[in-house]
Amino acid sequence: xxxxxxxxxxxxxxxxxxxxxLALFALLLVAAILRTSVGPRRMARIAxxxxxxxxxxxxxxxxxxxxxxxxxxxxQSTGANLMREGxxxxxxxxxxxxxxxxxxxxxxxxxxxxxPAGYSYSVPDDKTDxxxxxxxxxxxxxxxxxxxxxxxxxxxxxxLKSCFDPTSRIESDEQLEADKAxxxxxxxxxxxxxxxxxILLTQPPLNPAETDTTQARRARLLADWLGSEEFKGSLKxxxxxxxxDRLAAADGSGPEANMLRAEYRNGDDSHPNTRxxxxxxxxxxxxxxxxxxEFP
Numbered sequence: 001x002x003x004x005x006x007x008x009x010x011x012x013x014x015x016x017x018x019x020x021x022l023a024l025f026a027l028l029l030v031a032a033i034l035r036t037s038v039g040p041r042r043m044a045r046i047a048x049x050x051x052x053x054x055x056x057x058x059x060x061x062x063x064x065x066x067x068x069x070x071x072x073x074x075x076q077s078t079g080a081n082l083m084r085e086g087x088x089x090x091x092x093x094x095x096x097x098x099x100x101x102x103x104x105x106x107x108x109x110x111x112x113x114x115x116p117a118g119y120s121y122s123v124p125d126d127k128t129d130x131x132x133x134x135x136x137x138x139x140x141x142x143x144x145x146x147x148x149x150x151x152x153x154x155x156x157x158x159x160l161k162s163c164f165d166p167t168s169r170i171e172s173d174e175q176l177e178a179d180k181a182x183x184x185x186x187x188x189x190x191x192x193x194x195x196x197x198x199i200l201l202t203q204p205p206l207n208p209a210e211t212d213t214t215q216a217r218r219a220r221l222l223a224d225w226l227g228s229e230e231f232k233g234s235l236k237x238x239x240x241x242x243x244x245d246r247l248a249a250a251d252g253s254g255p256e257a258n259m260l261r262a263e264y265r266n267g268d269d270s271h272p273n274t275r276x277x278x279x280x281x282x283x284x285x286x287x288x289x290x291x292x293x294e295f296p
Contacts, residue, residue, distance in 0.1 A: 049108070052119035053145040060145075060154045063098050063112060068197055068292045070112075072155040073101040074121075076128055076163045078204050078271055080107075085274045086281025089114060095289045100155060109151075121151035128163050130182035137189040157292060159199045160186075161243065164270050167203040168244070169211060170218035179222055183231065191235055197295045199288055200240045202226050205248035208259045209268035216258035219244065220251055239291040246280055247272055 064070040071092065073079060080103050082088050089099045089112075098112035108120040124135055136148050145151035152158050170176050190198045202223040205216065223244035225231055232238055247264055249256050256262070264276035272280075 046122045049105075049119040049122050050146055052117075053109075053121065053151055056117060056119070057145055057154060060100070064154070064156050066156075068156045068295065069097050070155045071097055071099045071157040071159060071288070072152055073099060073159040073161070074123070074128065074152065075101065075103060075159075075161045077103075078164060079103065079161050079201075081271060081274075082277050082281055082284065084277075086277035086284075088281045088285055091281060091285035092288060095285070097157075097289065097292065102152075121145065121148045123148050128161070129167050130162060130179040130186075133160065133162060134182035134185040137186045153193065153196065157197045157199065157288075159201065159288065161201040162203040164204040164206055165210070167222070168206045168215070168219035170215055170222065173218070176218045176222060180225060180231075183226065187231065187233065187235065187238065190238055194237055194296075196237060197292065198238045199291055200226065200238065201284070202240065202242050202244040204270070204272060205244055205258060205260045207265050207268055207270040208256045210270050211259060213255065213257070216248075217251075220248065220258040237295060239287070239295075241284060241287045243280070243284075246283070247276060 060070075073083075073088075075082075079101070083099075083101065089101070092099045093112075100109060100112050100117075102109050102121045102123065105120045105123055105126045109117040111117050123132075125132060139147045139149040141153065142150045145154055167179070170179065190196075203219070205211075205219060211219075223242055227240045227242045227245075232240065247260055248258050249261050251257055260270060260272065261276075264272050264279075266273045
């Protein structure tokens with residue numbers, strides 16, 4: 001009996017071997033980068049996600065045609081609601097734009113057609129506040145998606161949104177300055193990639209039940225600064241959509257100034273409600289499409 005492996009069998013074995021080697025390499029890389037900062041279970045999870053991201057890299061990059069139609073949105077729950085209730089992905093698809101998105105690590109990456117990719121870009125500590133984003137943007141770059149930053153840079157357009165807590169819970173002027181310093185580090189790294197388009201959504205405001213007037217005022221100051229020429233500087237590849245201003249009561253409008261508007265909230269929850277997502281999604285999509293049309 002001929003026991004010579006058939007070509008299909010050889011290809012399958014080669015694929016399995018390659019996958020195992022990549023998983024081992026990813027595990028060693030994660031161990032070298034993270035050292036003891038995470039437990040073995042989390043390290044193994046990151047290694048598996050990294051292996052799958054590398055294997056899927058060609059598919060991810062194949063949607064990049066050099067015309068800025070391959071987008072990725074890094075967000076958490078507010079961003080997820082903007083897509084689910086505001087249909088942001090579908091609105092951008094109508095413009096010929098393909099939106100991938102990375103939410104919480106346990107949810108992972110979703111492809112441009114709304115399907116789970118089967119892995120995560122492994123956001124450090126699962127956080128998107130200014131300090132965490134600065135840490136992400138300080139990562140070493142690799143030609144393959146071996147960390148979060150390298151995964152995001154596979155796409156032509158990178159959209160970022162910080163979470164409302166703690167970003168809008170600014171408890172001191174010193175914290176406000178620290179947040180600004182973190183965003184300046186992010187901006188510096190963006191400047192090193194003039195071939196990429198970065199779109200920043202300012203953080204959402206907090207519900208009046210979860211903040212006070214002083215914190216809310218500082219949150220307004222941060223959002224205003226992010227939308228200023230002082231922050232953008234000479235960068236041509238950075239656009240800022242002021243989500244905070246669109247969701248917050250106007251400055252000086254009363255005891256709930258700079259907090260989540262009454263019509264955009266449910267109870268004490270700081271997540272913008274369905275009405276907010278349906279109202280804002282068309283404008284966010286239009287802003288993204290216009291930025292792409294203007295760039296480079």
